[in-house]
Amino acid sequence: MLFAILCDDRDGGLETRLATRADHLAYLKSLGASLRFAGPFLGDDEKPVGSMLVVEAADEAGARALADADPYARAGLFAKVVVRRWNWTVNNPDAAA
Structure with a gap:
């Protein structure tokens, strides 16, 4: 199942974002095909x-666990995180032509 994880930065979070960016990108790369x-x-x-x-x-719990493990989340960057089930219907490269 696909899930969209929508995150809003807290006010004044740009320094946290910049300081944590390398760890965040390494974490995302570690997720592979997920x-x-x-x-x-x-x-x-x-x-x-x-x-x-x-x-x-x-499931949603698994998607939330991925969101919670993100270095940005662990550093307290986000004021709000929403996890929602998502259906990729247009331009999905995995869909049959």
Whole structure:
């Protein structure tokens, strides 16, 4: 099952994000095929203000465990994290043509 993990940075979190970025990227790479795609949300100033990840997990608890283990989450970067079941219906490279 696919899950979207939607994260909002806490106010003033840019320093935390920058200091933890290398660990965050290493963690994402360690997820292998479980991570379908990821990237930051950007504010009007083009600086990151949050993150979106789409992961494959057996259930919501598994997806939440992946979110909780992210170095950004562990560093306290996020003010809010939402995990939602997601159905990739358009431009899904795994869907039959």
